[in-house]
Amino acid sequence: MAILVIAEHDNASLKAATLNTISAAAKLGGEVHVLVAGANCGGAAEQAAKLAGVAKVRVADAAHYESQTAENVAALVVANAAGYTHILAPSTANGKNVAPRVAALLDVAQISDIVAVESADTFVRPIYAGNAMATVKSSDAVKVMTVRTTAFEAAGQGGSAAVEAVAAAADLGLTSVKGRELTKSARPELGAAKIIVSGGRGLGNSENYHKLLEPLADALGAALGASRAAVDAGYVPNDYQVGQTGKIVAPQLYIAVGISGAIQHLAGMKDSKVIVAINKDPEAPIFQVADYGLVGDLFEVVPELAKAVG
Amino acid sequence: MKILVPVKRVVDYNVKVRVKADGTGVDIANVKMSMNPFDEIAVEEAVRLKEAGVATEVVAVSCGVAACQETIRAAMAIGADRGILVESDADLQPLAVAKLLKALCDKEQPTVVICGKQAIDDDSNQTGQMLAALMGWPQATFASKVALSDGVANVTREIDGGLETLEMKLPAVITTDLRLNEPRYATLPNIMKAKKKPLETVKPADLGVDVAPRLTTLKVAEPPKRSAGVRVADVAQLVDKLKNEAKVI
Numbered sequence: 418m419a420i421l422v423i424a425e426h427d428n429a430s431l432k433a434a435t436l437n438t439i440s441a442a443a444k445l446g447g448e449v450h451v452l453v454a455g456a457n458c459g460g461a462a463e464q465a466a467k468l469a470g471v472a473k474v475r476v477a478d479a480a481h482y483e484s485q486t487a488e489n490v491a492a493l494v495v496a497n498a499a500g501y502t503h504i505l506a507p508s509t510a511n512g513k514n515v516a517p518r519v520a521a522l523l524d525v526a527q528i529s530d531i532v533a534v535e536s537a538d539t540f541v542r543p544i545y546a547g548n549a550m551a552t553v554k555s556s557d558a559v560k561v562m563t564v565r566t567t568a569f570e571a572a573g574q575g576g577s578a579a580v581e582a583v584a585a586a587a588d589l590g591l592t593s594v595k596g597r598e599l600t601k602s603a604r605p606e607l608g609a610a611k612i613i614v615s616g617g618r619g620l621g622n623s624e625n626y627h628k629l630l631e632p633l634a635d636a637l638g639a640a641l642g643a644s645r646a647a648v649d650a651g652y653v654p655n656d657y658q659v660g661q662t663g664k665i666v667a668p669q670l671y672i673a674v675g676i677s678g679a680i681q682h683l684a685g686m687k688d689s690k691v692i693v694a695i696n697k698d699p700e701a702p703i704f705q706v707a708d709y710g711l712v713g714d715l716f717e718v719v720p721e722l723a724k725a726v727g
Numbered sequence: 728m729k730i731l732v733p734v735k736r737v738v739d740y741n742v743k744v745r746v747k748a749d750g751t752g753v754d755i756a757n758v759k760m761s762m763n764p765f766d767e768i769a770v771e772e773a774v775r776l777k778e779a780g781v782a783t784e785v786v787a788v789s790c791g792v793a794a795c796q797e798t799i800r801a802a803m804a805i806g807a808d809r810g811i812l813v814e815s816d817a818d819l820q821p822l823a824v825a826k827l828l829k830a831l832c833d834k835e836q837p838t839v840v841i842c843g844k845q846a847i848d849d850d851s852n853q854t855g856q857m858l859a860a861l862m863g864w865p866q867a868t869f870a871s872k873v874a875l876s877d878g879v880a881n882v883t884r885e886i887d888g889g890l891e892t893l894e895m896k897l898p899a900v901i902t903t904d905l906r907l908n909e910p911r912y913a914t915l916p917n918i919m920k921a922k923k924k925p926l927e928t929v930k931p932a933d934l935g936v937d938v939a940p941r942l943t944t945l946k947v948a949e950p951p952k953r954s955a956g957v958r959v960a961d962v963a964q965l966v967d968k969l970k971n972e973a974k975v976i
Contacts, residue, residue, distance in 0.1 A: 517856035526941035591865035708956035
């Protein structure tokens with residue numbers, strides 16, 4: 418039995434989500450192989466080879482994998498799927514783009530966002546925005562799955578897997594990426610941060626969001642997040658959004674500022690180790706999940722907190 | 728240009744679902760049902776493309792029980808021209824729905840299929856990608872901006888860390904993200920008009936599709952509950968707790 422993990426990477430280096438996916442794969446009990454599809458992606462492949470639990474790294478290095486379009490990557494995975502009982506990808510924008518395409522081409526179901534492995538064919542996944550947990554059993558020969566990264570530890574270092582080249586599949590020429598606008602930030606990535614400071618509508622406007630939360634995030638070395646309401650109101654770009662339809666996060670410390678705690682937001686952060694809520698409304702639902710709640714005016718409390726931890 | 732829009736009937740997003748005591752699923756008896764919100768965005772986008780003169784016809788499709796007719800009528804009230812119901816009482820999983828949609832695409836020959844990125848009941852986020860794979864078409868998932876012209880679609884997608892602009896050949900599948908548009912409210916005259924629009928019903932067997940489920944749900948349980956902690960009086964106490972009790976800073 419062998420398991421294939423589709424690596425998430427930017428050619429130069431592996432994304433943290435790949436490490437969690439490898440841990441999920443290790444729980445299935447089989448040899449774990451990692452597929453790195455990219456262009457000049459030797460750096461990412463080398464990092465994958467050094468991870469604990471990885472038996473083999475397979476690299477498809479070709480110009481048409483540069484931007485890792487779903488069409489080309491799925492075709493490559495399917496061409497190399499023989500011998501694998503499970504094919505895993507992280508449940509990131511990229512993984513969710515590719516995995517269902519792979520499953521359909523193999524004529525098997527895809528199991529989304531698994532949070533636990535019960536056995537080689539039985540998995541737990543959230544449904545209804547995390548309001549229920551379903552245990553599902555697959556009857557397909559190959560299990561194609563996406564992995565909720567916050568539910569599995571990151572794989573450690575210390576491996577020395579063989580790296581082998583695999584032939585590129587033909588370029589389907591169906592799509593081309595014209596550009597990427599990535600938010601530049603010196604702060605940690607939202608999905609991998611140990612501390613997250615997150616803001617909601619209570620901040621009132623974009624200026625307040627930045628003026629109040631940035632000093633606090635800087636003092637804590639934290640990533641910045643936001644509720645859907647704050648994103649919809651235009652305070653920050655969409656990739657700040659924490660919630661069922663945004664990013665699912667589970668940091669050591671999550672500080673919710675001026676966030677009421679809509680169910681869709683809670684679905685994205687309730688697995689955080691420690692939750693702090695700062696809100697002027699004592700009845701706000703966020704207090705029902707917070708370990709430490711502070712009822713007060715965030716315009717006074719947040720600068721004071723930034724000063725106290727700075 | 729014809730646009731096909733699949734719409735799913737789901738528990739309304741305002742309803743807090745409850746897990747059944749016997750662990751077989753969630754209780755949806757007497758619960759308000761609505762169109763999946765991401766599908767509503769898909770219908771709105773298709774109708775806007777028609778209003779802009781880019782598309783000529785918008786066809787709404789739903790796969791499921793007879794009551795899915797209501798969901799198709801809701802799509803028609805937004806502006807879809809006609810509807811197709813693939814009627815089945817079976818548990819239709821994403822792969823089966825993608826196969827049903829493929830059969831309809833083969834027949835209807837749409838230039839674009841616009842799907843919601845995921846349904847808010849099973850949260851699968853699969854059907855659009857699977858349909859694209861089965862058709863051999865390109866896909867643009869999580870779209871926040873769509874421009875169609877002359878055999879080509881330019882789509883801005885929401886990806887981790889920012890945005891990506893994709894150019895793809897038509898025909899293609901597009902899946903919608905939240906910020907693509909804000910769906911209109913259907914007006915009463917349009918709701919009345921929708922009742923007279925054509926709605927065809929077919930069965931999976933008519934389309935030659937095997938819809939047998941591949942996944943069996945063994946159990947549905949409540950998620951682990953997080954209990955409320957303590958209220959702190961001021962910043963000093965909060966910092967003390969974070970440092971000395973939780974030890975996270």
